[in-house]
Each structure stands twice: as structure tokens, then as C-alpha cells.
Amino acid sequence: MSNTIHVTINGIGLEMEKGKTILDAANQAGMIIPTLCFHKDLCIAGNCRVCVVEVSGQKRLAAACATPCEEEMEIQTNSLKVRNSRKHIIELLLSEHNADCTKCYKNGNCELQELASEYKIMTQDFLRLAPLKNYTIDQFSPSIIKDDSKCIRCQRCVRTCAELQGVNALTVAYKGDEMKIASFFEKAMNDVVCTNCGQCVNHCPTGALVERNYIEEVWDAISDPNKHVVVQTAPAVRVGLGEEMGMDVGTRVTGKMVSSLKRLGFNAVLDTDFTADLTIIEEGTELLHRLKKVLKEEDTSVKLPMATSCSPGWIKYIEHMYPEFLEHLSTCKSPQQMFGALVKTYYAKARKIDPEKIVSVSIMPCTAKKFEANRPEMHDSGYRDVDYVLTTRELAIMIKQAGIDFKKLPDEKFDRLMGESTGAGVIFGATGGVMEAALRTAYELVTGREIPFENLNITPVRGLDGVREAVIKIEDPLSEWAFLDGVELKCAVAHGLVNARKVMEAVKNGTSNYHFIEVMACPGGCLGGGGQPIPTSPEIREKRTEAIYAEDSGMPLRKSHENPEVLKIYQDFLGEPLGLKSHHLLHTKYIARDRY
Amino acid sequence: MVAHSYQLKRADFIFKNENDWERILDKTLKRPPQELINELMSSELKGRGGAGFPTGLKWKLTAEDPSDEKFVICNADEGEPGTFKDREILSKVPYKVLMAMAVCGYVIGSQKGYIYLRGEYKFLVPELNKVIQEFEYYCKQIGHQFSIKIFLGSGAYICGEETALFESMEGKRGEPRNKPPYPSSNGYMGKATVVNNVETLAHTFTIFKYGAKKFYDLGVQYSRGSKLFSVSGDTPKPGIYELELGMSLQDFVNEFGDGDTKAVQVGGASGFLVPRKRFEKTTIGYRGKLTGISLPTGGSMMLYNSSRSMYNVLDNYLEFFREESCGQCTPCRVGCQQLHFGIKAVKRGDKPAQYLDKLLKLTETMQLTAKCGLGQSVANSFSSIVENFREEMIY
DSSP, X not given: OOSEEEEEETTEEEEXXXXXXXXXXXXXXXXXXXXXXXXXXXXXXXXSOTTEEEETTOSSOEETTTOBOOTTEEEESSXXXXXXXXXXXXXXXXXXXXXXXXXXXXXXXXXXXXXXXXXXXXXXXXXXXXXGGOOOEEOOSSSEEEEXXXXXXXXXXXXXXXXXXXXXXXXXXXXXXXXXXXXXXXXXXXXXXXXXXXXXXXXXXXXXXXXXXXXXXXXXXXXXXXXXXXXXXXXXXXXXXXXHTTOOTTOOOHHHHHHHHHHHTOSEEEEHHHHHHHHHHHHHHHHHHHXXXXXXSOOTTSOSSXXXXXXXXXXXXXXXXXXXXXXXXXXXXXXHXXXXXXXXXXXXXXXXXXXXXXXXXXXXXXXXXXXXXHSTTOOTTSSOSOOEXXXXXXXXXXXXXXXXXXXXXXXXXXXXXXXXXXXXXXGGGSTTHHHHHXXXXXXXXXXXXXXXXXXXXXXXXXXXXXXXXXXXXXOSOOGGGGGGTTOEEEEEEEEXXXXXXXXXXXXXXXXXXXXXXXXXXXXXXXXXXXXSOXXXXXXXXXXXXXXXXXXXXXXXXXXXXXXXXXXXXXXIIIOSTTOHHHHHHHBOOOOOOOOO | OOOOOOOOOBOOSTTSOOTTHHXXXXXXXXXXXXXXXXXXXXXXXXXXXXXXXXXXXXXXXXXXXXXXXXXXXEEEOOOSTTOXXXXXXXXXXXXXXXXXXXXXHHHHTOOEEEEXXXXXXXXXXXXXXXXXXXXXXXXXXXXXXXXXXXXXOOSOGGGGSHHHHHHHHTTSOOOOOOSSSOTTTSOGGGSEEEEEEHHHHHHHHHHHHHOHHHHHTSEETTEESEEEEEEEEXXXXXXXXXXXXXXXXXXXXXXXXXXXXXXXXXXXXXXXXXXXXXXXXEEESOOOSOSSEEEOOSSEEEEXXXXXXXXXXXXXXXXXXXXXXXXXXXXXXXXXXXXXXXXXXHHHTSSOTTHHHHHHHHHHHHHHHOSSHXXXXXXXXXXHHHHHOHHHHHO
16 A cells, blocks of 8 residues: 555645644645644644644534545635634634733734734634633742633643653643643642643743742842842753744854853852863762762662752752652752852852852753752752752843843853853753763772763763663773773663653662663753753754753863863862862752652 | 425334334344445435434444443433423333334444433332333343433433433533534443434334335425424314424424414424415425425424514513523623523614624524534524514514
């Protein structure tokens, strides 16, 4: 049987692969069919109905996203029937939606607003239903704000939370006119299993789910002459920010980002990549320490595999779902929190600034980082270590508000101290990056030689497969590590919490014998984070990934332990990895949380 | 136009107590499956739940599917307002339904049957389980592998829609799926599944016992056989009646009306309201090439006399759908709210009478674009009542 079928779309003949939908056919024919509930990351729902098209011989209209093409199908995407129906559906959605657009955080970046504009819905003929429903806004979470009055029930967030994350913090409740998206027993998002990953925010077409923004607070701090405002930028921001500024997906804008931050008025523009390198030293040492305890000293109180702890979404997930495995987490704080703790101690001392006056801001591709900065443990400097966390999107808003013509900005360099980084720090932004950076350092520590991969690119841990495994054999180690001779270091990398579950189940069932696990809560790692530019899709994440690795290979230094500032901080301040000061400032503990 | 008038013809198959079901089962299971499909097809039995899909074709398509496991599901989620016939079948002649399920299993290659029973019919469970036990025991004796389990619904109207029924049985939220794929290839647990209404299954017993011709000879062209009608409303003799299909609504009202019948709602809340002036021209049966209007029904016939306000009637239906829509698709969820609050706004004078025309246009969109059969038909009552009793909506 032939694998192709023939359809016509608006009179244009088309040959296409079997099993494709009408929406695929339209894309192939260069026709755009509007969609709302459809998302490339998610399974087909077919519930918004804006993508309806006319198929010859069928009485009803068909949802283009959910209807497979059949041989000889004749499709009309813009007939009168289609136009009238589509317009009706947009009107209906608007009637149930709190369409006070000028007061909406997503004004200008809302798919419903775009459709309303495209179809020129100029009147409000139908009754306004939104005010009848008495919705309250859930704004208890430090990360995510949920406003049901703006929800169009496309269930993209529900599918995201279930399919990408396996968390199911959001689900459909009630039926008929009362149907809504709700958390468990309609508790606040802050009180349920929500990991604050923000993938729902990233996939929401309207303003129903948005990040809690701290833009005004940061402007206030910048404007306060008595404050010294320090900003750190996460690795993934530099490969995403350009999208918000109208540049191509995958454009690296590190230099422009730095100069825009300087123009915004931050007193020092520093780099989270610096503490990413520092994390590698601490975490790599911790891994070797654990290996020694388990393999050499046969100490059963020390747990393997060790899991990374940089992703706050992952941390909250394991706290809820696998609390019995908390001892497997590296005790290292995330780079953001290491940075925060050092800024108000080491940096303040070196720059002779009263830490009381320092406001520490971080730019993150992440909404969970807002929650992380808010955790009560994160006050080791004697102050709140990170005062405000902004997402990539919030930074873009500030740049636009400041009237900065981003594309025309010159490239500038990060300030010192704590502005120097290596390629190993940069790749923290991609799934597999922490693993790769850790291996580059740990291997060399153990053997005195570079890890034997071409250009230091540890390709087995790269890529976008949900779970990836790699085995690194240690040969001919330095005498101190003789017990590792011939040991095959088994590593697993997972991104997206649904994949984290697979790895954790394998660990739980004892079907794996991993030594080291890297988990990033978001698909693609931080570059696909919940705070990154909207929209997201597998293609977009792939381009951002390429940009991250290009950034790495363009760096003069590629290994964390070669970062001169990192060497200096141990010399001047920290002493040694896992030392007393490190323990106090750079490490943390975790809390077992309930699921309900 | 000539109105086709048929006298009301009573039939008595469904509730006839047949004490030879074991023998009929034996006999039927010895016939080749293809022959049974042909028998059903030639009887022209169509689904009695209201949608009217040819039963023989449904069994045939499912039989031909290569699925490694298949299921037979009896849809007893009788939730359409004004319908109460399935309850009677399951309490009076359950063995007919069980036998039909086993035969269906034999034809399509399934060893597992489920009865999706409406939650409110929980009281039927103990008796039904007893009959199932006897039935399974007999099947075992004759060496026929077939088990039947009861699955209790939780009260959502939408779960009578076959794909929502699957979702419900799979432990998910009862929401209709996208079609295609159809149940004949992707049903319960993604396997090929036959879902038949209780009454449809009971009719197949008649057909396998007496032959297709006996059934085919009843009714009219395109609407063969008899059907149970749940008669309620302003009638001196409410109840369940088995009648041949193809009767004119006039004859029906002559028999069941109270002498003051103003309108009849055919097919429950999702059906159509027929005003007195259309009684003559309306026949009850599946849509075919008959002259006049032919209205299908799952069996619900509600009579209204002149004391009834059609506004109140519509208000009641729309309130039902506003609450019973599953809420997933836009046209049904929001459409039902707009229709219901819309007639209230017109009645209050907040919206002009012309607003009804805007809502009538909306009903067209709901019919064209809703995801499932329910959503496509919720507006039927609105359009038929507003078109015929517009003044009652306004004043």
C-alpha cells in the first residue's frame, strides 16, 4: 500500500504522508489555520474548536488539529461557514474571558487577543459571563499567579503538568459552566504539589497563568541611591533573551544582555556561570567523596547515586514525590543561591560594601527560582541571599520599558568579581550540561588527564532524548584515587519531570546502578525553562541548545577548575571544597513534603 | 405534500417473557458469525439509544478489526430526560440483554462484556448480578467463554456518549474523545469495542430468535422494527409502550394526548419540540427519504398541554445542559451558557427580541462545531422552541 495520500486544500492539490492531520496538510500547503488548544509539545485535545474547517461531504465542520487526512479529502479552510463559525467561537471565548486587556500582564502576548484582533471582533454582542463567576486570583505562590477569569479552558496547562512533568498539580474540575482548571481541592498553588517549574505559564495562551513579577521592586531598588544593586544572569538567559527582542531563535546575545543590564542601572553585572563553575568544584568533590565512602570505605550511610541539585523544580518534586531519597541529592545549593550567599559575604567584603545595602537580583529562565530564593534556608549570608528573581521575560519587559534599542547595543563584558566563567558553566543551561561539566572536572581530578572526548565534548550526555545514559570508565587514576581504577562510572541524565520519574523509579526498584544522576525539571533543561520566552517548542529548544554549546566551544576556558576567579575564591575566602565555609555558605538541606 | 399517516401499531417483543433463552443462545452460537451479521444487517436494526447507527454494521466493523482484545459494552447510562425504558428492560428481561452481549462477543471475538449502569440505577445491581451469575454459569456449562461485569457510572449525563463512557470506565474524567478513531477500532482501553444501547441488544434477541424478517416487517422504510417509547408529561397514560416505528405524531397524540396537547418534545432534552401544527407532518423514525419530517428518538416523548409555558420548558432544558455539558469544548460549554442566560435576558428586557436571532445563528455554530454528538444536539430544543413559540420567549 502506498504511504501517501492526496488531498486538496482550498483547491490546491497536495500529496502527503499518511496519518497526518488536516492541520499538517494546511501547514504543508502554506495555509495558516488558527489554533488555541493545540501545542506542539502536547497531545491533541481538540477542545477549543477554533481550527474548524469544512470537509466536502461532511455535514459538520472538522477540527483540523484532531482530524486525520483521508484520501481525496477536499478541505476548505476559509469558507463562509468556517469564517462564521470561527468568529462565533472566538466571540464565545471572549464572552467567558476577562477581556480587560489593557490591565493584563499578557497584553500584547496573548493568543486569544491576537485572534480577536485578526478577526476584528469589535462588538460584545454576547452576554459577559466572566463577571458572573466570582473568580478570585490565586497569588499566594512566590512564582506563579493563576487567574481563572482569564482561562479559556484549552487545558494546555493540564496536559503540560501531566505529560511533560507528571506532576498533575493542575487538573480539570467540575463540569458544564462551572468547569475550570483547578489544583487539588482548589487549594492555593503554593499549598499543592506544584513544583513552580512554570511550564504551565510557558504553555498558557492567555494571562490565566503568569509568573509573579518583581519588576517594580527591582526598579525601586535601582532608583534607590543607598542601594548597591547586583545582578547575576543564568546561562540559559543569553540564548533566549534575543527572541523577546525580535531576534532569531538561537541568537546568542551575551554581550548585548550585559550592556543592557548596565544601561538599566545595575551597579554590577555579574554572571551565575561563575557560581556554576563553583558548583562543579563543590559537587564534583562531593561526588568523589561519596564514591570514596561507598566504594572504598564501604560506608552504608552514604548514598549513591548522587543527584544534582541545581534545578529548584526538581528539588521540590523530589521533596514531594520521593522524600525517602532526599539523601541522594547533592547538598550543593544551586548556582543562584551560591551566588546570593557569596554576594553578601565575599563580594561585599572585597568591594567594601555594607551587605545590608546590597540588593541581589538574579535573571533566570525559571519561575521555580523565585520560590527557591524565598525558601527560609536561603539566608546563610545573614540576609536574604537573593532578593529578587526575574525571568528572562521580565528582563525583556524592563529593557523595553527603559527604551533600550537592544539590537543596536554594543557587546560588553561582565564586571569582576564573580563575573568570570568557563564553558563548563555555560552548558549548565542545557540538559546534560551539569553532568558534562562535572565529568570534565572530576575525571581530571582523579586521573590528572583531560577526559578523553574530542574537544571535551561529552556527546553521550548531550541531546534531547528524555533519559540518556553514559558510562565513563576510569583508567590509571592518581594514587589517591587508586580504588577507582577500572570503575565504570554510570551516569543518567533526565529532563522534564516525567523523565525524572522514570529514572527515580529505576533507582527505587533497584533496576539501575547509577552513580550520578542529573535532573532538570524542564524539557531541554534551563533553556526550555518556565521563565523563558513564549512560545516554546521542540524546534525552538533545539536551536537554543545549539546556541548554548556554541557558546561553550567559543570560550577560552572550558573546565570549571580552570576558572581563575574560582581558584582565587578558594585561596582568599573559602579555603577548600567541602570546607567549613563552603559548608556554611554553599550547601543546604532539604525538606520532606506531603503530596496532599 | 401528503402526510403519511400510520395507525399506531402496538408490538410486544421486548417484554415478552421468553423462557427458552438457553436454547436460543445454544442455537445462535452454532451459527457462523458472518451469518449472524448478515441477519442483523438484513433486519435493518438501528441503534435504539437515539443515534440510529446500523447495529449489524457496527458488529461487522468491530469483527473485522485486528485488535488483540475486544469488548462488548451495554450502554445503560440512561440519562436523557424523559427516558426510562432501559431500567425496565434490565429489571424485567435482563437475560435477553446478557444473551445478546454474549452473541455479540462471539461475533466480534470478545470474551469480556461490561454493563455501564447509570449511577442512579444502583438499586438494580444485586438482582442484575444474580442473573449475571446464572448466565455466566450457563455459558461455562456450554463451553462459551464470556464474562459480564457491571460498571456503575457516577451521575454525569455526558458519560452516555460512548467515548466519554470509555474515559469514565478507564478511571478518567468523563469527556468525549476526538473521532475518528471510532470505537470499532479504538474503544475501551484503546481496543475495538461494540457499545450498544440496552434496548438495541434486547432487539437482537428477537431477531436471533424469530429471524430478521419478523423484525423487518414491522415499521416503515428506513425505520424498521418496533421501539420502546417512554411517554410522559401531560398525558392520562404515562408509561412505556412498544410501538412500531414510522407512526405520525398526530396518531401518537390521538392515543396519548389529554385533548389539549400543545406540543411534543421528541427525543428528550436534546431532541426537538414539535408544535401542534406540525403533528400531521411529523413521523417518528430515523431520518430517511420519507416525505415530511422524520424525527428520531431514544424513546423519550414528552407531551405538553396549553397550561405549560414554553419559556419555562426551554429554561429547564437549557439549565440542564448548562450543567451537564462536560465543559471541554467551547461551543457547548459557552454556547449553553449564552443560550440559557440569553433567553433570561430577553425575558427581562435586558436584550431586545432580535437577540433571539443572534442566538439562533449561534445554535448553527454549535451544531457544526461541537466536539461530540451531545454538543451538536443541545441546541435542538432551543431552535425548535424559539422558532415555534417566539412570543412566549419575549412576553
